[in-house]
Amino acid sequence: MKDSDDIPSAGRRPTLADVAHEAQVSVPLVSLVMRGAPGASPANREKVLRVARELGYVPDSRARALRRGRSHLLGVMFDVQQPFQADVLESIYSSAELAGYDVVLSGITETRTEERAVSTLLADRCEALLLLAPKASRDRLAEIAARLPVVVVTRGVRHADISVVRTAEARGTRLAVDHLVSLGHSRIAHIDGGPAPATEQRRRGYRAAMVRYGLDPQVVHGGDAERDGTLATEGLISQAIPPTAILAFNDRCATGVLDALHRAGCRVPEEFSVVGFDDMHLAGFSHIALTTVRQDAPLLGRMAVERAIDRIEGRLIGAGPDVVVPPALVSRATSGPLLENPEVPPVAKRSRRHLARPVG
Amino acid sequence: MKDSDDIPSAGRRPTLADVAHEAQVSVPLVSLVMRGAPGASPANREKVLRVARELGYVPDSRARALRRGRSHLLGVMFDVQQPFQADVLESIYSSAELAGYDVVLSGITETRTEERAVSTLLADRCEALLLLAPKASRDRLAEIAARLPVVVVTRGVRHADISVVRTAEARGTRLAVDHLVSLGHSRIAHIDGGPAPATEQRRRGYRAAMVRYGLDPQVVHGGDAERDGTLATEGLISQAIPPTAILAFNDRCATGVLDALHRAGCRVPEEFSVVGFDDMHLAGFSHIALTTVRQDAPLLGRMAVERAIDRIEGRLIGAGPDVVVPPALVSRATSGPLLENPEVPPVAKRSRRHLARPVG
DNA sequence: CTGTTAGCGCATTCAA
DNA sequence: TTGAATGCGCTAACAG
Numbered sequence: 001m002k003d004s005d006d007i008p009s010a011g012r013r014p015t016l017a018d019v020a021h022e023a024q025v026s027v028p029l030v031s032l033v034m035r036g037a038p039g040a041s042p043a044n045r046e047k048v049l050r051v052a053r054e055l056g057y058v059p060d061s062r063a064r065a066l067r068r069g070r071s072h073l074l075g076v077m078f079d080v081q082q083p084f085q086a087d088v089l090e091s092i093y094s095s096a097e098l099a100g101y102d103v104v105l106s107g108i109t110e111t112r113t114e115e116r117a118v119s120t121l122l123a124d125r126c127e128a129l130l131l132l133a134p135k136a137s138r139d140r141l142a143e144i145a146a147r148l149p150v151v152v153v154t155r156g157v158r159h160a161d162i163s164v165v166r167t168a169e170a171r172g173t174r175l176a177v178d179h180l181v182s183l184g185h186s187r188i189a190h191i192d193g194g195p196a197p198a199t200e201q202r203r204r205g206y207r208a209a210m211v212r213y214g215l216d217p218q219v220v221h222g223g224d225a226e227r228d229g230t231l232a233t234e235g236l237i238s239q240a241i242p243p244t245a246i247l248a249f250n251d252r253c254a255t256g257v258l259d260a261l262h263r264a265g266c267r268v269p270e271e272f273s274v275v276g277f278d279d280m281h282l283a284g285f286s287h288i289a290l291t292t293v294r295q296d297a298p299l300l301g302r303m304a305v306e307r308a309i310d311r312i313e314g315r316l317i318g319a320g321p322d323v324v325v326p327p328a329l330v331s332r333a334t335s336g337p338l339l340e341n342p343e344v345p346p347v348a349k350r351s352r353r354h355l356a357r358p359v360g
Numbered sequence: 361m362k363d364s365d366d367i368p369s370a371g372r373r374p375t376l377a378d379v380a381h382e383a384q385v386s387v388p389l390v391s392l393v394m395r396g397a398p399g400a401s402p403a404n405r406e407k408v409l410r411v412a413r414e415l416g417y418v419p420d421s422r423a424r425a426l427r428r429g430r431s432h433l434l435g436v437m438f439d440v441q442q443p444f445q446a447d448v449l450e451s452i453y454s455s456a457e458l459a460g461y462d463v464v465l466s467g468i469t470e471t472r473t474e475e476r477a478v479s480t481l482l483a484d485r486c487e488a489l490l491l492l493a494p495k496a497s498r499d500r501l502a503e504i505a506a507r508l509p510v511v512v513v514t515r516g517v518r519h520a521d522i523s524v525v526r527t528a529e530a531r532g533t534r535l536a537v538d539h540l541v542s543l544g545h546s547r548i549a550h551i552d553g554g555p556a557p558a559t560e561q562r563r564r565g566y567r568a569a570m571v572r573y574g575l576d577p578q579v580v581h582g583g584d585a586e587r588d589g590t591l592a593t594e595g596l597i598s599q600a601i602p603p604t605a606i607l608a609f610n611d612r613c614a615t616g617v618l619d620a621l622h623r624a625g626c627r628v629p630e631e632f633s634v635v636g637f638d639d640m641h642l643a644g645f646s647h648i649a650l651t652t653v654r655q656d657a658p659l660l661g662r663m664a665v666e667r668a669i670d671r672i673e674g675r676l677i678g679a680g681p682d683v684v685v686p687p688a689l690v691s692r693a694t695s696g697p698l699l700e701n702p703e704v705p706p707v708a709k710r711s712r713r714h715l716a717r718p719v720g
Numbered sequence: 721c722t723g724t725t726a727g728c729g730c731a732t733t734c735a736a
Numbered sequence: 737t738t739g740a741a742t743g744c745g746c747t748a749a750c751a752g
Contacts, residue, residue, distance in 0.1 A: 032738095037731095066746090081446055081641065090469040111457075255648075258645070281441065419746080425728095426745080728746090733740105
């Protein structure tokens with residue numbers, strides 16, 4: 001047990017008043033010092049800081065925000081299981097800090113819906129919302145945007161109140177098709193994102209590119225997770241004439257594609273070329289080595305924060321024009337030239353491989 | 361044409377007072393209704409709810425917490441780039457919700473330190489902190505734990521004030537060694553976690569198991585990210601007598617190991633067996649198919665929340681005994697029997713493969 | 721059942 | 737330079 005009367009380690013948390021009392025100055029003076037405002041004598045300033053540290057004083061962000069009428073908070077909704085969004089988060093955190101804003105995260109999980117994530121953000125009095133790949137309807141997003149500035153990242157939404165920061169999705173899938181065509185492929189299938197955002201734009205880019213090359217587009221239903229890619233691929237390879245290349249909605253979907261191909265004993269890229277979208281952190285490692293369309297996560301995050309703050313601070317009225325970030329094709333080991341060998345036995349009849357790796 | 365004071369969509373957010381005014385009742389009555397407390401007539405209750413919805417009223421969680429003296433908040437520090445922690449987060453979210461607590465996330469990134477993550481959590485007046493794999497010193501953790509209940513997840517810390525929820529790490533690495541020995545391996549190297557938490561325990565389990573089998577342990581310095589595994593592996597395979605099996609600190613580290621082996625043209629598992637730790641979501645897909653030691657993320661998350669709330673609500677005084685969750689070995693395709701073929705040419709002299717390099 | 725009073729911790733007027 | 741009052745939005749006591 002301690003002999004001194006201060007440091008209520010187990011008791012109530014120290015407040016400005018406690019610090020003021022201990023330092024024998026007034027409460028407002030402590031307030032000045034704690035937020036680094038001018039107007040305190042050096043002697044007092046130092047004493048206050050010392051006492052504050054001794055007591056373990058931490059300002060109450062809530063009380064502060066309440067009083068100031070501003071929270072300086074950017075609310076970010078993200079999907080806990082999307083690795084690419086983690087990359088965007090990194091950039092959001094650092095951009096926000098640079099601009100003097102705090103970030104509060106609200107994650108989507110299997111059991112936690114977008115609605116719930118957004119409502120906690122609203123209850124926290126965020127000054128703007130950054131929504132990463134939201135799946136909510138345009139109308140629902142508009143409702144939210146009527147209350148506070150909303151920046152939708154990684155999805156195109158046309159609405160006067162909603163700022164958009166996104167990749168040139170259609171251009172991305174076009175790059176992928178260009179790449180595959182240049183390798184000699186013509187039967188290129190696309191597994192779309194199903195209900196996921198950006199699905200439409202990526203599909204459109206794919207379709208347009210295929211048509212421009214005089215090829216038949218084949219779009220099958222997919223989604224943004226591995227199992228979507230797996231299911232779709234199982235269908236594709238059991239077709240009478242399977243594709244020779246598969247453009248997946250995103251990297252996680254592509255992972256499912258590779259999984260299915262591998263289990264079916266198909267070699268990549270000799271028999272099937274696979275291209276993803278995002279360039280998630282893990283895609284680049286050479287035993288995975290996924291060819292993919294890179295989204296510029298740092299830039300997306302930075303621009304989203306910039307848009308949000310411009311609107312909060314009134315430098316921008318309304319949503320402003322979409323910020324469109326160019327994608328880039330990253331060619332790795334899951335795509336390769338089409339081999340001139342139509343005499344492979346049908347996939348279904350071949351023996352399955354077990355425990356080998358597909359690359360190389 | 362409405363009067364001036366309706367629905368201030370672009371203006372100030374509606375407060376209890378606005379709702380009260382519009383519904384022609386008193387402020388406390390609205391408060392009662394909004395939090396579902398008994399003591400309001402059905403007629404008034406319905407009117408208040410209707411008006412609240414019309415105005416788009418959302419309670420201010422800050423003001424509420426300030427007044428009630430409690431935040432009902434669990435602060436969670438996590439690493440944005442560790443996929444395994446995302447799995448734990450899922451469980452934390454759902455367990456906390458079940459118990460009536462809110463969760464506030466604070467992420468670690470390249471530029472955002474643990475200190476910063478913790479201090480925002482403290483400023484938010486969280487009632488307990490869940491720290492996922494913190495790297496802070498034991499003393500620093502103790503300082504924090506002197507202020508509020510702290511649950512350290514996925515790392516062993518011996519301190520009277522710090523609750524610990526962790527996997528039986530040593531048993532995990534022992535399982536891995538057992539597995540590799542049963543496959544015929546004797547030169548089994550361990551790449552440790554460097555400064556990462558749990559490094560010691562995993563190393564200890566590895567060492568003990570090796571010694572028990574009468575084998576020579578070889579521990580090399582590593583870390584919890586891919587490049588740590590890559591660097592360490594480049595060293596290992598250039599040894600005069602390289603190991604035949606590598607036990608990596610975690611799955612991300614193992615990813616780096618596979619990357620390095622692949623670029624050096626080494627076959628897995630024919631020449632090298634590789635075992636990870638965590639069983640992150642991606643590890644199970646068959647083209648990756650990482651043999652690994654699984655940590656039970658759902659259970660870890662659930663127990664961490666339980667411990668935290670038990671302490672908040674006074675059902676548990678002090679840290680309580682460690683919660684130790686058993687690991688399990690998951691055998692996949694990166695481990696295999698030792699081949700009786702000492703006549704492979706040294707790694708360094710073989711031709712390297714030329715695939716795309718990892719991003720970096 | 722309802723309204724009145726008071727104050728959580730803090731920052732922002734003022735006046736001294 | 738410092739200190740005394742005021743109120744942010746809300747809820748817990750009461751009183752009516």
